[in-house]
Amino acid sequence: MxxxxxxxxxxxxxxxxxxxxxxxxxxxxxxxxxxxxxxxxxxxxxxxxxxxxxxxxxxxxxxxxxxxxxxxxxxxxxxxxxxxxxxxxxxxxxxxxxxxxxxxxxxxxxxxxxxxxxxxxxxxxxxxxxxxxxxxxxxxxxxxxxxxxxxxxxxxxxxxxxxxxxxxxxxxxxxxGALQPAASEFPVLAMLRADLEKAGDADLSAYPDIPMEDWTTESARRVRVSKAFGAASALVALKPAEIRLRKLDAAAHNRFRRGITQIARGRAIVTDRLHVHICSLLLGRPHAVLDNSYGKVRRFMAAFSGGTDLSYKAASLDDGIAWARHQASVGAAA
The missing domain is CATH 3.40.50 (Rossmann fold)
Structure with a gap:
C-alpha cells in the first residue's frame, strides 16, 4: 500500500x-x-x-x-x-x-x-x-x-x-489543517520530553551539533489579548463569556505559534512527543519518532497517522538521529 x-x-x-x-x-x-x-x-x-x-x-x-x-x-x-x-x-x-x-x-x-x-x-x-x-x-x-x-x-x-x-x-x-512553515535554521532538532512522561534520560553528548529541547516556556510577561478582540469590540458590548473565550483563545494562539516556530527551526526532527509528531505532519516536516513512557505516541500512530514517509519509527535515539540527518541532507540537496 x-x-x-x-x-x-x-x-x-x-x-x-x-x-x-x-x-x-x-x-x-x-x-x-x-x-x-x-x-x-x-x-x-x-x-x-x-x-x-x-x-x-x-x-x-x-x-x-x-x-x-x-x-x-x-x-x-x-x-x-x-x-x-x-x-x-x-x-x-x-x-x-x-x-x-x-x-x-x-x-x-x-x-x-x-x-x-x-x-x-x-x-x-x-x-x-x-x-x-x-x-x-x-x-x-x-x-x-x-x-x-x-x-x-x-x-x-x-x-x-x-x-x-x-x-x-x-x-x-x-x-x-496544513501549515506553512518558516525556513529551517539547522539540519536536525531533537524535541524530547523532560516531564513525567519521558521514557528515559536522553544523552546527546555524542551529537554536539544537535540542539536538544522540550517545549519552551512563555515569557513572564502576560499574553497580550487586545489584538484578539479586533476593532469590532469597540463598537459592540461583549458578553462576559465571550470575553473569557477570546482571552483563552489568544493565549492558545500565542503558545501554538511559539511551538510551531520552535519545531520549524529543524529541517528534520527527532521526538518522543505526540504533538511534535502531529505538528510535524501539519508542517510537512520529516521526523523520527521515539515513544513516551507508556507508548502513547506509537499507539496513536498505529491507529491513525503511521502511514506516511514523513514519519519514521526509530528503534533508538541513535537510529532516529541517523534517519533525521539523512532526511535533512536530502532536503538540503533538493
Missing amino acids: PAESNLDVIARLRGVIHDCLKDYISDDEPLAILDFPDIRNCGDSAIWLGEMAYLQNRYGKRPAYVSRIDDFSPEDLERVMPTGPIFIHGGGNFGDIWGAHQDFRERVLERFPERQVIQFPQSIHYKSKERVEQSARAIGRHKNFVLLVRDEESREFAQKHFDCQVRLCPDMAFCI
Missing part, C-alpha cells in the same frame, strides 16, 4: 473526526468546553485550537461557556446554557499520571448527572487499580458519558472497565 502524503493524512483524519462528533453537536444547541489547557505544553494548545476550528468550520459556532480547571463555575455554566452538551478538552491526561485533570473530570460527571458529557479524544493510562475503580464508579453513576479515545489500547481498556459509550477518534489538532 503506497504511503500517504501529509495532506492526505490530514484530510482523512478530519473526516474521521467529523464522523465521530456529528452525533453530539447540533446547529441550534449551545455547548460548553471545560479544562482549557492553561499550561506551557504547546501540544495542548494545538488540541484546543483544533477543537475551536472544528466547531467553526463545520458548524459556524463557538462554545457558549469555557473554563479552566481553577475558574470553573457550575452555576455560571447552568446560567449561560441551561441545556446542551458539556465537552471536556482532549489530550493525554485520562488516568492517574496527571491526577488533577482526572479529579476535575469526575467532579463534572458528579455535578451534572443529567447532562450529556463528551470527552474529546484522550489517551488512557492508569498505574493504580484503585484509581481505575474510582473512575469506573464515577462514570457508571453518570449514565450519559461519551468517551472518545485516540488509540486501540485505550478503547480496549475503556470498554473493559467503564460503563459508557467509547469511540475511537483522532486527535483534534488535525482540524487546524
Whole structure:
C-alpha cells in the first residue's frame, strides 16, 4: 500500500473526526468546553485550537461557556446554557499520571448527572487499580458519558472497565489543517520530553551539533489579548463569556505559534512527543519518532497517522538521529 502524503493524512483524519462528533453537536444547541489547557505544553494548545476550528468550520459556532480547571463555575455554566452538551478538552491526561485533570473530570460527571458529557479524544493510562475503580464508579453513576479515545489500547481498556459509550477518534489538532512553515535554521532538532512522561534520560553528548529541547516556556510577561478582540469590540458590548473565550483563545494562539516556530527551526526532527509528531505532519516536516513512557505516541500512530514517509519509527535515539540527518541532507540537496 503506497504511503500517504501529509495532506492526505490530514484530510482523512478530519473526516474521521467529523464522523465521530456529528452525533453530539447540533446547529441550534449551545455547548460548553471545560479544562482549557492553561499550561506551557504547546501540544495542548494545538488540541484546543483544533477543537475551536472544528466547531467553526463545520458548524459556524463557538462554545457558549469555557473554563479552566481553577475558574470553573457550575452555576455560571447552568446560567449561560441551561441545556446542551458539556465537552471536556482532549489530550493525554485520562488516568492517574496527571491526577488533577482526572479529579476535575469526575467532579463534572458528579455535578451534572443529567447532562450529556463528551470527552474529546484522550489517551488512557492508569498505574493504580484503585484509581481505575474510582473512575469506573464515577462514570457508571453518570449514565450519559461519551468517551472518545485516540488509540486501540485505550478503547480496549475503556470498554473493559467503564460503563459508557467509547469511540475511537483522532486527535483534534488535525482540524487546524496544513501549515506553512518558516525556513529551517539547522539540519536536525531533537524535541524530547523532560516531564513525567519521558521514557528515559536522553544523552546527546555524542551529537554536539544537535540542539536538544522540550517545549519552551512563555515569557513572564502576560499574553497580550487586545489584538484578539479586533476593532469590532469597540463598537459592540461583549458578553462576559465571550470575553473569557477570546482571552483563552489568544493565549492558545500565542503558545501554538511559539511551538510551531520552535519545531520549524529543524529541517528534520527527532521526538518522543505526540504533538511534535502531529505538528510535524501539519508542517510537512520529516521526523523520527521515539515513544513516551507508556507508548502513547506509537499507539496513536498505529491507529491513525503511521502511514506516511514523513514519519519514521526509530528503534533508538541513535537510529532516529541517523534517519533525521539523512532526511535533512536530502532536503538540503533538493
